[in-house]
């Protein structure tokens with residue numbers, strides 16, 4: 001457990017010198033009726049503060065790297081930003097480990113979500129609701145409406161406040177409490193964030209009621225666990241009030257409305273999160289959150305995923321085989337089986353299973369990953385590369401896949417691509433310094449004016465601008 005004494009209370013972060021920059025106002029085309037106008041704040045100030053917070057967060061938070069989890073959160077967040085007419089590249093979405101039922105936005109478009117909160121949501125729409133609310137805080141510059149509050153705060157202290165939730169022994173620090181009080185969003189800001197969130201959700205095609213549902217879920221667990229409701233930059237200072245307001249706001253919606261169905265196996269995400277929280281699990285703990293009417297093959301599949309992510313491929317293989325016996329036509333059953341067979345050194349079995357998966361779905365990314373590894377094993381790096389590249393289209397945030405590509409390009413002597421993918425690997429592994437070293441190396445090696453040179457430049461700019 002992190003203790004307050006470990007944190008650098010006595011080193012105030014000096015922002016004042018960094019707070020210079022050119023001011024410009026934001027477009028005002030998305031105002032819900034009756035809301036106040038946005039204040040004009042230079043973007044660079046927000047970015048500077050957010051980036052400094054991120055540097056501290058990289059030291060103190062444990063970031064979730066599971067590509068299926070990170071990809072989902074990013075895709076939903078980006079969809080919402082895009083739908084409201086914003087630039088998704090101005091946002092970063094992170095899932096961090098922690099028992100706090102919290103999500104928070106930091107100026108500059110950095111949005112953090114604790115895995116505990118994510119694991120409590122009943123469906124992907126509730127996640128969309130919370131993300132929309134946090135995006136609204138960023139868009140409306142709520143954290144910057146009283147800049148003095150932010151500037152007075154020590155970033156390490158802020159993180160301690162966030163981390164301390166649910167751990168009462170840590171939360172007792174007087175300074176933390178004082179800073180916490182200072183940093184609450186006002187009731188008006190929360191109401192405005194909810195109003196904007198509803199409008200964003202509608203534009204993105206999500207059910208706007210999902211925000212209300214997410215608050216109900218949080219309130220339920222809040223009562224159940226007796227966690228103190230987190231406040232700082234948080235989603236829910238006054239759950240009861242907010243639920244009441246939202247009820248009124250959402251009254252007009254018709255129950256027959258049809259909404260966008262985000263393509264995700266929510267149960268699989270839940271299993272990934274469970275294993276992430278607690279690596280050694282029995283079968284009941286993995287699939288015991290059971291939904292009514294879940295099919296037997298899905299249960300085997302989910303148990304397999306849980307075992308596989310906990311590093312227990314023997315058990316996973318049995319589960320996948322049971323799932324395939326019931327329903328042989330699902331490509332991902334064969335692909336996951338292949339993945340585990342490969343871990344258990346059965347290259348031939350793995351190849352057979354992957355081929356079967358690809359016959360059922362020629363794009364199946366896990367099957368392509370397995371084929372890539374099999375081809376590497378067979379000394380055919382060019383075939384490996386084409387399979388890894390196909391997998392990457394579907395799993396762009398998979399850091400291990402980037403590493404595989406770096407190694408494969410290394411084998412065929414394409415040094416610029418090797419360095420580029422090493423850079424991508426480090427970036428997705430939350431190591432910005434190592435990422436930059438590799439990307440600068442790639443920049444020196446690449447032929448100017450090529451597609452790859454633009455990709456390298458973009459990566460470097462994003463890291464320099466956004467901190468990761």
Ligand SMILES: [Zn+2]
Pocket residue numbers: 133137185190193233234235236237
């Ligand atoms: Zn809020």
